[in-house]
Amino acid sequence: MKFDKITMDHGSGGKLTLELIENVFRATPGLDSAILGDIAFTTDSHSIKPLFFKGGDIGKLSVCGTINDLLCVGAKPMYLSSAFIMEEGFELDELEKIAQSMRDEAKNANVKIVCGDTKVVEAGKGFYINTSGIGKIIRPIDGSNICENDQIIVTGNIGEHGFSILNERENLNLASNLQSDCAQLTSLILPIIESDLDVHWMRDPTRGGIAMCLNELCYKRDFGVEIFEELVPISEEVSSISEMLGIEPYYSANEGKMVIVANPVDAPKILDILHSNPLGKNANIIGNITKDHPQKVLLNLNYGTKRLLSMPLVEKMPRIC
Amino acid sequence: MKFDKITMDHGSGGKLTLELIENVFRATPGLDSAILGDIAFTTDSHSIKPLFFKGGDIGKLSVCGTINDLLCVGAKPMYLSSAFIMEEGFELDELEKIAQSMRDEAKNANVKIVCGDTKVVEAGKGFYINTSGIGKIIRPIDGSNICENDQIIVTGNIGEHGFSILNERENLNLASNLQSDCAQLTSLILPIIESDLDVHWMRDPTRGGIAMCLNELCYKRDFGVEIFEELVPISEEVSSISEMLGIEPYYSANEGKMVIVANPVDAPKILDILHSNPLGKNANIIGNITKDHPQKVLLNLNYGTKRLLSMPLVEKMPRIC
Numbered sequence: 001m002k003f004d005k006i007t008m009d010h011g012s013g014g015k016l017t018l019e020l021i022e023n024v025f026r027a028t029p030g031l032d033s034a035i036l037g038d039i040a041f042t043t044d045s046h047s048i049k050p051l052f053f054k055g056g057d058i059g060k061l062s063v064c065g066t067i068n069d070l071l072c073v074g075a076k077p078m079y080l081s082s083a084f085i086m087e088e089g090f091e092l093d094e095l096e097k098i099a100q101s102m103r104d105e106a107k108n109a110n111v112k113i114v115c116g117d118t119k120v121v122e123a124g125k126g127f128y129i130n131t132s133g134i135g136k137i138i139r140p141i142d143g144s145n146i147c148e149n150d151q152i153i154v155t156g157n158i159g160e161h162g163f164s165i166l167n168e169r170e171n172l173n174l175a176s177n178l179q180s181d182c183a184q185l186t187s188l189i190l191p192i193i194e195s196d197l198d199v200h201w202m203r204d205p206t207r208g209g210i211a212m213c214l215n216e217l218c219y220k221r222d223f224g225v226e227i228f229e230e231l232v233p234i235s236e237e238v239s240s241i242s243e244m245l246g247i248e249p250y251y252s253a254n255e256g257k258m259v260i261v262a263n264p265v266d267a268p269k270i271l272d273i274l275h276s277n278p279l280g281k282n283a284n285i286i287g288n289i290t291k292d293h294p295q296k297v298l299l300n301l302n303y304g305t306k307r308l309l310s311m312p313l314v315e316k317m318p319r320i321c
Numbered sequence: 322m323k324f325d326k327i328t329m330d331h332g333s334g335g336k337l338t339l340e341l342i343e344n345v346f347r348a349t350p351g352l353d354s355a356i357l358g359d360i361a362f363t364t365d366s367h368s369i370k371p372l373f374f375k376g377g378d379i380g381k382l383s384v385c386g387t388i389n390d391l392l393c394v395g396a397k398p399m400y401l402s403s404a405f406i407m408e409e410g411f412e413l414d415e416l417e418k419i420a421q422s423m424r425d426e427a428k429n430a431n432v433k434i435v436c437g438d439t440k441v442v443e444a445g446k447g448f449y450i451n452t453s454g455i456g457k458i459i460r461p462i463d464g465s466n467i468c469e470n471d472q473i474i475v476t477g478n479i480g481e482h483g484f485s486i487l488n489e490r491e492n493l494n495l496a497s498n499l500q501s502d503c504a505q506l507t508s509l510i511l512p513i514i515e516s517d518l519d520v521h522w523m524r525d526p527t528r529g530g531i532a533m534c535l536n537e538l539c540y541k542r543d544f545g546v547e548i549f550e551e552l553v554p555i556s557e558e559v560s561s562i563s564e565m566l567g568i569e570p571y572y573s574a575n576e577g578k579m580v581i582v583a584n585p586v587d588a589p590k591i592l593d594i595l596h597s598n599p600l601g602k603n604a605n606i607i608g609n610i611t612k613d614h615p616q617k618v619l620l621n622l623n624y625g626t627k628r629l630l631s632m633p634l635v636e637k638m639p640r641i642c
Contacts, residue, residue: 025420045451095327114357124446
């Protein structure tokens with residue numbers, strides 16, 4: 001597709017975002033963080049609506065998102081920046097709450113917020129936080145050694161963040177127990193990075209959900225992915241809201257989960273480590289790498305047929321991070 | 322002053338910004354980049370209006386600003402991130418131009434843009450770029466060893482960026498030759514960092530101009546600053562627009578200048594290095610550190626009297642970076 005103007009779909013984290021990265025920014029879509037010798041470097045801007053939501057706020061989200069991006073490449077998160085763009089008239093007590101959330105979450109993760117920036121724009125323009133982060137590479141995990149039959153693990157129930165935000169923002173009043181899974185995963189993932197278990201790739205499945213994440217995993221590669229509906233952990237709340245909205249949970253964002261690709265021998269051991277932490281109690285092996293259908297993600301349905309889990313093109317849930 | 326809501330003045334880079342940093346973000350206003358062992362880390366969000374201006378655009382500005390912030394603490398700029406928040410309907414060809422400016426300027430400075438992020442928000446919300454940066458500390462320059470009688474150097478004509486942006490944005494049609502001084506200063510400043518000349522502090526005088534920069538230099542310190550009107554390099558265009566607008570050039574932003582505090586023996590040698598580069602051809606020693614009036618910046622006027630150059634409180638020129 002050819003566009004003259006930016007559309008919401010360019011910000012979906014889906015196919016159009018990838019095209020923008022390749023064609024306009026002339027970059028290769030790849031890892032969540034750059035690996036620069038012994039450090040990792042990443043950046044994320046956050047524009048979520050509403051700013052305060054069940055399970056977190058934009059401050060917590062920004063700190064967790066950046067920490068998780070550093071973990072993805074095998075780094076121990078160390079330092080964060082925080083840059084605010086705020087509209088005139090923004091309530092100072094809301095800003096205090098957001099700043100406190102950031103401090104609390106950084107403290108929990110044992111990272112330091114070391115630099116910042118503040119800009120003010122006209123009323124009505126919104127409120128945005130950029131967090132960039134630096135981590136210390138424990139071992140680089142860059143996806144270069146992914147093999148056929150590698151196992152794919154997801155660390156918990158999928159789709160909670162996206163559906164929860166949509167539910168609140170649109171006042172749908174569905175699934176009242178549902179809340180965002182917003183969490184930084186240092187305590188869950190760092191022990192795996194620090195172990196000698198053979199991890200080949202990690203990604204936090206945010207915008208576009210695990211469908212986008214798995215499509216990126218095999219984007220322009222010589223392998224594909226198959227997953228099994230019966231193995232994917234999904235809560236009843238998410239199942240129910242998914243049916244009501246007609247949006248599959250595979251496409252709904254997560255903000256406290258990780259997809260891990262690992263050697264088949266080590267995958268069960270990784271699962272054991274994950275299960276020992278409350279953040280990973282619902283972790284499961286959901287599928288594997290295959291050479292049968294390169295660059296495609298196939299979903300094996302419970303009743304025996306398979307279908308394509310395509311890369312999302314159209315933005316179903318804008319501004320969820 | 323006590324506020325309930327964010328005002329434009331909180332984004333001025335002046336006194337209210339400092340108070341926000343101290344009271345809400347609970348941070349110590351200090352250096353432009355954090356010094357973390359052998360690396361420097363900095364962040365800046367850019368919200369300038371207009372996006373394209375005489376002498377540059379928001380892309381060039383974002384790369385230059387972050388590079389200059391790294392140089393300030395004695396670091397060689399190495400890596401940048403770029404995170405975009407774009408409104409729906411933004412023209413793709415404008416985005417292409419901005420992305421190209423960023424690539425060009427990064428190439429000139431021999432830095433790599435290694436990671437990025439893209440978010441889309443509703444039409445009318447604006448266009449913003451965050452650039453964070455990592456540099457390699459050559460020698461840490463942190464202001465801890467500033468001494469009485471240290472000399473204060475400015476690397477060129479002041480006030481050009483702020484007045485130029487104001488002139489264009491408000492269609493004032495004043496001083497048609499005036500353009501932003503937007504430039505990354507690697508070629509000018511890196512040789513000084515790499516020399517053994519005794520530099521004690523550096524800062525790029527952006528928002529709030531050299532008045533803000535010099536007030537920050539002595540903020541909560543046991544020394545003050547005095548500068549001399551006759552020594553401050555100012556172009557005729559800036560002088561003239563300054564008189565017409567009734568805003569002093571000391572308060573107008575720069576985006577391609579550096580203020581350097583150095584040992585009095587080495588200051589003339591630093592000046593020689595600066596003069597050998599076109600970016601520093603108008604560099605001059607403009608004043609010195611003094612113990613006579615701690616925490617105050619005094620301006621010695623040409624006709625023999627002195628007056629206070631106070632920390633700007635009210636935003637005279639919003640959204641100039």
